[in-house]
Amino acid sequence: MRRSTVLRDVAFAVGVLAILSVLPFVFPGRHFSDFVIRMSAFAVFATSLNLLIGYGGMVSFGHGLFYGLGAYSFALLMQKAGTSIPMAFLLTMLISAGVATLIGAICIRLKEIYFSFLTLAFQMLVHSLIIAWTPLTGGDQGLTGGVPRPPFLGIRLDDPHHLYLFCCFVLVASLFVMYHFVQSPFGYTLRMIRDNPRRVGFLGIQVWRIRLLAFVVAGIFGSVGGLLMSLFVSSAYPDFAYWTISGEGVFMVLMGGIGVFLGPLVGAVVLLLLSDIVTGLTEYFGLVLGVVILCFALGLRKGLLGTLWEAWRDRRRAGAGLAAGKH
Amino acid sequence: MLRIENLRKSFGGVSAMNGVSLNFAEGSLTAIIGPNGAGKTTFFNLVTGAFKPDAGTILLGDEDIAGLSPPEVVRRGMARAFQIASIYPTLTVRESIFGAVNAHRGWHARLGRRFPLAEAKAQADEVMELVKLDSRADTVSGYLSHGDQKLLDIALALALEPRVLLLDEPTAGMGPEERWQMIETVHALWERKHMTLIFIEHDMDIVFRYAQTIRVLSYGTVLAEGTPDEVRQHPKVIEAYLGSHFEHTDSR
Ligand SMILES: Nc1ncnc2c1ncn2[C@@H]1O[C@H](COP(=O)(O)OP(=O)(O)OP(=O)(O)O)[C@@H](O)[C@H]1O
Ligand SMILES: [Mg+2]
Numbered sequence: 036m037r038r039s040t041v042l043r044d045v046a047f048a049v050g051v052l053a054i055l056s057v058l059p060f061v062f063p064g065r066h067f068s069d070f071v072i073r074m075s076a077f078a079v080f081a082t083s084l085n086l087l088i089g090y091g092g093m094v095s096f097g098h099g100l101f102y103g104l105g106a107y108s109f110a111l112l113m114q115k116a117g118t119s120i121p122m123a124f125l126l127t128m129l130i131s132a133g134v135a136t137l138i139g140a141i142c143i144r145l146k147e148i149y150f151s152f153l154t155l156a157f158q159m160l161v162h163s164l165i166i167a168w169t170p171l172t173g174g175d176q177g178l179t180g181g182v183p184r185p186p187f188l189g190i191r192l193d194d195p196h197h198l199y200l201f202c203c204f205v206l207v208a209s210l211f212v213m214y215h216f217v218q219s220p221f222g223y224t225l226r227m228i229r230d231n232p233r234r235v236g237f238l239g240i241q242v243w244r245i246r247l248l249a250f251v252v253a254g255i256f257g258s259v260g261g262l263l264m265s266l267f268v269s270s271a272y273p274d275f276a277y278w279t280i281s282g283e284g285v286f287m288v289l290m291g292g293i294g295v296f297l298g299p300l301v302g303a304v305v306l307l308l309l310s311d312i313v314t315g316l317t318e319y320f321g322l323v324l325g326v327v328i329l330c331f332a333l334g335l336r337k338g339l340l341g342t343l344w345e346a347w348r349d350r351r352r353a354g355a356g357l358a359a360g361k362h
Numbered sequence: 363m364l365r366i367e368n369l370r371k372s373f374g375g376v377s378a379m380n381g382v383s384l385n386f387a388e389g390s391l392t393a394i395i396g397p398n399g400a401g402k403t404t405f406f407n408l409v410t411g412a413f414k415p416d417a418g419t420i421l422l423g424d425e426d427i428a429g430l431s432p433p434e435v436v437r438r439g440m441a442r443a444f445q446i447a448s449i450y451p452t453l454t455v456r457e458s459i460f461g462a463v464n465a466h467r468g469w470h471a472r473l474g475r476r477f478p479l480a481e482a483k484a485q486a487d488e489v490m491e492l493v494k495l496d497s498r499a500d501t502v503s504g505y506l507s508h509g510d511q512k513l514l515d516i517a518l519a520l521a522l523e524p525r526v527l528l529l530d531e532p533t534a535g536m537g538p539e540e541r542w543q544m545i546e547t548v549h550a551l552w553e554r555k556h557m558t559l560i561f562i563e564h565d566m567d568i569v570f571r572y573a574q575t576i577r578v579l580s581y582g583t584v585l586a587e588g589t590p591d592e593v594r595q596h597p598k599v600i601e602a603y604l605g606s607h608f609e610h611t612d613s614r
Contacts, residue, residue, distance in 0.1 A: 040476060216473065218477060219474070220464050220469050220473075220479060222477065223460070223477045224461060224471065226457075230451055233448065234449065236436075237433075238461075238462050238465035238470075239433045240465050244471070245470075
């Protein structure tokens with residue numbers, strides 16, 4: 036029975052990939068594919084943040100650290116070490132895992148707001164490092180000289196269509212893995228910790244270990260988001276590690292809906308649409324974003340997808356109730 | 363089974379546990395009674411590692427568990443439920459119980475499989491049936507009635523198949539009818555599971571009817587201990603705690 040649910044998910048993922056791969060023929064032109072590529076970077080990043088916020092109850096204000104770390108690690112590995120793309124991809128994930136283990140070991144022992152601010156502090160530390168270490172990082176100018184994209188397995192990422200397909204694949208694969216993560220016994224232990232950490236301790240579980248592993252997994256996928264973005268812009272900028280990225284991450288998570296796995300993906304689409312449309316109309320993007328956040332905070336607490344999901348569930352329940360009443 | 367010697371704890375100079383020594387035989391059913399603030403919950407907190415004792419030994423079997431953390435104590439076969447039901451409000455009853463079974467079996471950090479695990483089902487079903495929550499298995503815990511939340515809290519502890527089970531006021535906040543149902547359930551699972559069960563209780567009718575032995579705490583010391591009859595006749599208990607209520611109980 037369980038094997039079939041996994042197969043169903045695989046089929047779903049393959050189906051989504053198939054649809055994504057034909058979409059550029061429906062919407063030709065760079066505009067669409069560029070949008071999807073940026074969206075994939077943001078969606079992987081925001082979904083990884085939701086592992087912490089939505090499933091772990093750990094509100095990180097510094098998750099952008101891993102976005103920046105992923106972008107710089109990958110770009111530098113490609114530039115300076117001349118590794119292959121798959122190798123740089125793997126090493127970037129390993130580096131982020133290491134950094135996340137170190138930072139996580141310090142942060143996860145703190146509660147609520149203290150955790151949030153410590154993550155933010157580490158993010159600002161990394162940002163300052165990037166700015167200060169000019170010989171390696173190019174300082175506030177960002178990396179210069181571009182990120183080489185040598186072909187591998189017949190995939191040429193300097194071809195926009197190949198890059199589009201690659202990003203779609205990474206998006207779907209990452210979400211697939213993270214979905215498995217939250218649906219595993221581990222994922223449910225994480226939810227229990229979110230609800231009541233003390234009670235989890237009294238089940239004989241060392242709470243910090245579960246939290247730390249969640250922090251590391253979130254860090255790894257956060258860096259994958261940054262990696263995709265550095266592939267797209269063929270560089271890395273200090274802004275990738277700035278606190279505003281963390282803020283946008285939280286925004287996407289809240290906008291899409293904390294309680295729904297695909298909420299942050301919806302949040303990523305909305306954020307990008309907003310920024311593309313609004314920046315074309317006015318220079319006051321920040322102002323518009325502020326108003327949108329306010330509306331969500333006041334009206335749509337559960338986020339877009341969360342609200343829709345609950346409405347659908349309530350209707351289904353009401354329907355079931357009516358049907359039961361007729362008997 | 364559980365042997366406590368000279369247990370001490372003070373909070374900022376105020377002594378809450380004042381050299382308590384108690385012994386709980388294997389498979390016994392014991393009630394702990396005492397007025398508000400006597401240190402009953404503190405006693406549970408010390409025994410389960412929620413607080414570190416200032417002094418004293420806590421022997422579980424042959425091992426001194428004083429100073430261990432709650433997960434370490436729980437792993438050695440002790441489980442508890444709380445005075446105010448402590449549950450996972452956004453998870454369903456079923457999810458909570460499966461989670462507890464996973465914890466007990468060491469499956470709680472598995473990544474390669476889907477939740478719920480099929481091999482946890484038999485035990486999860488048994489636990490839900492024991493506390494009669496099977497009909498509400500798919501209810502979100504936060505929406506359960508007060509009494510059902512207390513039952514779920516106990517069920518979480520039961521899923522760990524403890525050798526020693528500590529229940530902090532299982533009937534707290536319930537109406538008379540519901541209380542008797544609750545204590546009947548608790549008594550039935552004690553009979554079925556052959557564990558050492560210690561419960562804190564304020565309702566003297568329940569205490570004298572169900573407990574094999576009773577320990578009376580007052581101001582962090584043991585005021586009296588013994589069978590219900592011995593405790594009933596203990597002059598200090600009559601004077602300090604039971605008073606006229608005891609007469610009322612006796613005349614029933
Ligand atoms: N964490 C704590 N910090 C400071 N004082 C505490 C703490 N926990 C308990 N106390 C104190 O220890 C004493 C005993 O409290 P405890 O909760 O054990 O009483 P109790 O017998 O369970 O009472 P009740 O019947 O009201 O539940 C009280 O004076 C209480 O204020
Ligand atoms: Mg108490």
